[in-house]
Amino acid sequence: MGWFFVINNTTKHKIILPSDKEPKELKKIVSHYNGDVTRLLDILWDIHDRWGFLDDTKLHQLAGFLHISSIEILDCLTFYHFFYRKNPGKICILVDNSIIAKMHGQTAIIKAFECALGVQCGSVDAPGEFGLYETPCMGLSDQAPAALIGFFPVTNLNPDKVSQIIALLRQGQSPEMVSKQFSDLVNYQRIKSSNSLSVLKGSYVAGQVLQLVVNQSSAQACQLLKASGLRGRGGAGFLTGSKWEMCANFKSKQKYIICNADEGEPGTFKDRVLLTRHAQQLIESMTIAARIVGADKGIIYLRAEYRYLQKELNTQLQSMRNRGLLGQSILAVKGFDFDIRIQLGAGSYVCGEESALIESLQGKRGEPRIRPPFPVEKGYMNQPTLVNNVETFCTVLPIFKNGAKWFSQMGTEKSSGTRLISVSGDCEKPGVYEIEWGMNIAQLLDLVGAKKPLALQVGGPSGCLVKATDSFRQISFEDLATGGSIMIFNQCRNLLKVVKNFMRFFVNESCGCCTPCRAGNVMLEQLVDKFIDGKARQKDLLNIQQWSQIIKASSRCGLGQTSSNPILTTYQAFPELFIQSIKENHNELIYDFDVGKATTEYDAFIAATQAIKP
Numbered sequence: 149m150g151w152f153f154v155i156n157n158t159t160k161h162k163i164i165l166p167s168d169k170e171p172k173e174l175k176k177i178v179s180h181y182n183g184d185v186t187r188l189l190d191i192l193w194d195i196h197d198r199w200g201f202l203d204d205t206k207l208h209q210l211a212g213f214l215h216i217s218s219i220e221i222l223d224c225l226t227f228y229h230f231f232y233r234k235n236p237g238k239i240c241i242l243v244d245n246s247i248i249a250k251m252h253g254q255t256a257i258i259k260a261f262e263c264a265l266g267v268q269c270g271s272v273d274a275p276g277e278f279g280l281y282e283t284p285c286m287g288l289s290d291q292a293p294a295a296l297i298g299f300f301p302v303t304n305l306n307p308d309k310v311s312q313i314i315a316l317l318r319q320g321q322s323p324e325m326v327s328k329q330f331s332d333l334v335n336y337q338r339i340k341s342s343n344s345l346s347v348l349k350g351s352y353v354a355g356q357v358l359q360l361v362v363n364q365s366s367a368q369a370c371q372l373l374k375a376s377g378l379r380g381r382g383g384a385g386f387l388t389g390s391k392w393e394m395c396a397n398f399k400s401k402q403k404y405i406i407c408n409a410d411e412g413e414p415g416t417f418k419d420r421v422l423l424t425r426h427a428q429q430l431i432e433s434m435t436i437a438a439r440i441v442g443a444d445k446g447i448i449y450l451r452a453e454y455r456y457l458q459k460e461l462n463t464q465l466q467s468m469r470n471r472g473l474l475g476q477s478i479l480a481v482k483g484f485d486f487d488i489r490i491q492l493g494a495g496s497y498v499c500g501e502e503s504a505l506i507e508s509l510q511g512k513r514g515e516p517r518i519r520p521p522f523p524v525e526k527g528y529m530n531q532p533t534l535v536n537n538v539e540t541f542c543t544v545l546p547i548f549k550n551g552a553k554w555f556s557q558m559g560t561e562k563s564s565g566t567r568l569i570s571v572s573g574d575c576e577k578p579g580v581y582e583i584e585w586g587m588n589i590a591q592l593l594d595l596v597g598a599k600k601p602l603a604l605q606v607g608g609p610s611g612c613l614v615k616a617t618d619s620f621r622q623i624s625f626e627d628l629a630t631g632g633s634i635m636i637f638n639q640c641r642n643l644l645k646v647v648k649n650f651m652r653f654f655v656n657e658s659c660g661c662c663t664p665c666r667a668g669n670v671m672l673e674q675l676v677d678k679f680i681d682g683k684a685r686q687k688d689l690l691n692i693q694q695w696s697q698i699i700k701a702s703s704r705c706g707l708g709q710t711s712s713n714p715i716l717t718t719y720q721a722f723p724e725l726f727i728q729s730i731k732e733n734h735n736e737l738i739y740d741f742d743v744g745k746a747t748t749e750y751d752a753f754i755a756a757t758q759a760i761k762p
């Protein structure tokens with residue numbers, strides 16, 4: 149093998165180009181994407197699929213082929229959870245560590261995997277065959293505890309199932325086959341309705357609504373959407389018709405339609421069901437959007453945790469092309485061209501924020517942009533871009549079919565229609581429900597079979613905690629707006645530990661751009677620890693308030709602006725949980741340092757280090 153050094157004229161970085169046959173495959177991968185650096189995520193995925201990780205040699209080779217520096221590639225790669233620099237194991241097992249998984253026995257599942265594999269969680273076995281890691285919510289909270297094996301799901305796990313799974317994998321069975329045997333997904337891929345009202349469950353004939361809209365003017369179509377009162381289902385609740393109108397009004401030869409299928413809010417899994425059961429509706433809605441705003445390219449940004457849905461989604465895209473409902477001259481209308489590709493994410497919660505998602509789509513770290521300008525003006529490739537999430541797109545179709553009045557008659561004054569909620573936790577019937585906006589807490593708890601409920605986390609960790617006894621409170625933009633996740637905790641649960649889990653999540657997922665978010669969330673987590681350990685002082689309550697204000701006020705995106713919500717809203721609902729753990733009149737210097745805990749952690753670290761030595 150030989151190497152030579154060259155100077156890249158563009159970047160002025162010293163790079164190494166390969167000079168033998170070995171990198172041919174790598175070159176082929178890069179060529180497949182025409183050497184386009186904005187497709188870096190796809191290129192990295194292909195490399196991972198072929199070799200499992202990106203080592204130094206391939207990193208330098210790739211930099212050479214793409215004519216960028218290795219640092220630029222590392223900058224992107226190290227941002228995402230599912231890209232690796234070392235072998236993560238030929239078969240990589242990712243166990244959900246969300247609070248819902250923890251409530252359903254996740255700790256025992258980790259132990260069972262460790263026992264069956266002979267590795268500690270967070271490492272790979274000696275032959276490099278199996279790797280075992282924890283990962284945030286993977287969109288399977290209705291079937292917790294769950295894991296992804298080679299990105300194929302296994303659900304409703306127990307220690308016995310884990311032993312069987314590992315035995316089969318050791319016998320050579322593929323992760324896909326194991327998933328078929330040990331996943332209950334099929335039984336959970338349906339939408340349950342709370343009453344006879346349903347927007348999403350009506351009959352569907354592919355192309356029927358598109359045919360209706362194709363001859364409408366852009367202004368007419370946007371007006372209808374505005375009149376329906378549909379608001380984006382991602383959480384911010386912006387009027388969808390207004391967003392489409394703004395994008396339509398910006399003059400540009402190139403516009404884009406992007407579907408945000410990166411639902412990463414812990415406890416949310418409704419998009420998983422829509423992508424499985426309503427994929428054609430989604431594609432048709434995106435095509436309608438393209439017609440209205442004047443776009444000819446669309447992208448579905450699919451979270452990596454839903455990679456197992458990608459194959460079927462591609463089949464559905466092809467099916468729509470075959471029927472003349474996607475591609476060139478759609479519905480035989482000359483000049484009506486629009487096609488969609490799928491972009492796989494790579495594990496990052498903050499990419500659910502639309503500008504971060506766009507950065508990621510352009511092959512970069514998924515760091516939120518400073519706004520304005522908003523994506524409708526300067527989005528993907530700095531062109532006008534319409535971004536909506538899966539549920540918003542799917543809801544558009546029945547509105548065009550049945551009319552604005554039909555839709556706006558459902559729900560409340562400021563929250564038209566119905567919405568999907570993912571319900572998980574302490575209830576008999578977890579799942580995806582279509583409810584009419586305005587349903588109250590008591591009705592919801594009854595619907596899902598919650599026994600002895602204590603509290604609900606509405607809208608995921610970034611939302612708010614509500615007492616179960618606040619039965620009159622409504623799910624609506626007027627009261628409890630939600631991005632679609634509702635987690636239920638019964639009276640046996642320690643809510644401070646729930647808060648801790650959420651804060652750990654935010655600490656891990658902060659992109660680090662803003663110092664208050666990067667450092668402040670660590671401070672908040674440490675403060676929560678003090679309350680859990682019974683070591684908090686009165687002044688710590690004030691510290692929580694002050695840190696929360698700083699982080700909220702000076703963070704660039706929704707993560708930092710909402711990360712303190714779990715602590716603040718839990719304190720608001722259950723102040724006694726915090727107050728009863730406050731200790732006073734002790735020596736601060738001695739009290740803060742726990743010798744026993746410190747040495748236990750050190751001993752565990754030394755033991756782990758010894759274990760991985762050859």
Ligand code: SF4
Pocket residue numbers: 498515516657658659660661662663665666703704705706707708709
């Ligand atoms: Fe990144 Fe946090 Fe700043 Fe958002 S608020 S941009 S996640 S550091």
